Amino acid sequence: MNTKVLSADYFLQDVLEIAPSLIGKYLVVENKQKSKYLITETEAYRGEEDLACHASKGRTPRTEVMYKEGGHIYIYLIYGMYWMLNIVTGERDNPQAVLIRGIEGFNGPGKLTKALGIDKTFNAKLLSKKTGLWIEDSGKVYNFDSSKRKGIDYAGDTWKNKLWRYTIQ
DNA sequence: AGCAAGATCGGT
DNA sequence: CCGATCTTGCTG
Numbered sequence: 001m002n003t004k005v006l007s008a009d010y011f012l013q014d015v016l017e018i019a020p021s022l023i024g025k026y027l028v029v030e031n032k033q034k035s036k037y038l039i040t041e042t043e044a045y046r047g048e049e050d051l052a053c054h055a056s057k058g059r060t061p062r063t064e065v066m067y068k069e070g071g072h073i074y075i076y077l078i079y080g081m082y083w084m085l086n087i088v089t090g091e092r093d094n095p096q097a098v099l100i101r102g103i104e105g106f107n108g109p110g111k112l113t114k115a116l117g118i119d120k121t122f123n124a125k126l127l128s129k130k131t132g133l134w135i136e137d138s139g140k141v142y143n144f145d146s147s148k149r150k151g152i153d154y155a156g157d158t159w160k161n162k163l164w165r166y167t168i169q
Numbered sequence: 170a171g172c173a174a175g176a177t178c179g180g181t
Numbered sequence: 182c183c184g185a186t187c188t189t190g191c192t193g
Contacts, residue, residue, distance in 0.1 A: 043176070052176070062189065080186030082177050099176060110177050151176050 003036075003136040008126055011070030015089040015096035018070070019044035020166045022087075022135065024142030027103055029116050030132045037116075038138070041102030043149050044164040045086075047095060052155035052162075055095035065124045066095035073133065075113075075123040082110030083119050087127065087135075101150075101165070143169040 003026060011018060019042045026036045045053035054076070055063045065074045066088055074086040074097050086097040099109060106112040113119070118133070125131045146163040153160055 045176075054176080057190070060190070076176090077186095077188060078175060079177055080175090080188070084176060086176085101176085108177070149176070154175085 002139045004139070005129070006127075006135045006137055008069075008071030008128070011087060011089050011127070012091060013070070013089065015044040015046050015098055016164070018087070018089045019098045019164065020144055020146070022098060022100075023144040023166050023168050024138055024140060026136040026138055027100065027116075028134050028136055029118070030129065031117065035116070036136065037103035037105065037112075038168075039100060039103055039135075040168040041100075041107070042166050043099040043101055044166075045097050045099065046164070050155075050162075051159045052149060052152040053095070053097075063095065066097055067093050068124070070096075071127050073122045073125050073127060073131070075118065075120055077120070078110070083113040084109050085113050085118050085122075102167075145169060 022039050022042050025039050027039050028036050048055050055066050065072055069092040070089040072088040074088050076084055078084055085100045088097050090096040101109045103112050106115050127134045144166045147165045149165045
């Protein structure tokens with residue numbers, strides 16, 4: 001298979017470019033062995049003005065990593081049980097991230113992290129082979145659909161209605 | 170120090 | 182629809 005590791009600077013683009021572009025790319029995890037999973041669902045969270053984005057609270061210990069430059073990993077625990085895997089995007093001091101919501105074989109952001117053994121230890125690290133987590137371009141092009149982001153009813157009409165969830169066709 | 174809510178999921 | 186389960190940020 002003809003794949004190419006995405007360099008960290010790929011993720012310096014805006015999250016609204018990156019989030020849909022990750023559909024059909026590979027999430028690669030290497031512990032003892034290397035596993036590749038096709039990314040099937042993502043969501044964009046964009047800036048302090050986006051009331052669904054954690055950065056809407058400004059800089060806090062938890063959101064600090066979103067202010068780093070694209071290519072960093074943002075992990076947090078939700079409902080006391082599930083680790084959420086996000087990739088920080090955009091320039092430094094421009095808080096954005098893509099939530100990886102689904103991969104082939106595992107639908108749901110909480111299920112995929114559990115299956116891959118991804119937890120808090122990856123937080124604030126860079127996507128890289130050294131970290132053991134990175135993304136590869138499959139070289140193929142996939143069509144995707146856009147829809148409303150899930151689980152953010154608290155964010156208000158403007159933000160909860162953004163079509164920033166991307167799913168593979 | 171205490172509290173309410175949460176980018177979820179699986180079972181009723 | 183509801184509970185599990187615990188971190189986080191806000192309030193006082």
